[in-house]
Amino acid sequence: MAVLNDAAPKCAICGQPVEIDVSKTDSNGAAVHENCYVAKVGARKKQKENPKVHQDTNDSGPRP
Numbered sequence: 001m002a003v004l005n006d007a008a009p010k011c012a013i014c015g016q017p018v019e020i021d022v023s024k025t026d027s028n029g030a031a032v033h034e035n036c037y038v039a040k041v042g043a044r045k046k047q048k049e050n051p052k053v054h055q056d057t058n059d060s061g062p063r064p
């Protein structure tokens with residue numbers, strides 16, 4: 001079936017049009033790519049695991 005690009009929902013995370021086949025809905029009810037959603041949730045989860053990362057910005061720790 002023919003669908004206009006304007007009618008396609010846009011990913012709330014990356015802003016690109018979301019195809020119906022791969023569309024996913026986040027907790028806010030907005031259309032998002034599954035990959036974007038996973039990345040977003042994963043990033044948030046990672047931040048939660050390192051709550052003191054904010055303090056390390058001015059610290060010259062060991063770098064590779």
Ligand SMILES: [Zn+2]
Pocket residue numbers: 011012013014015016032033036
């Ligand atoms: Zn996206």
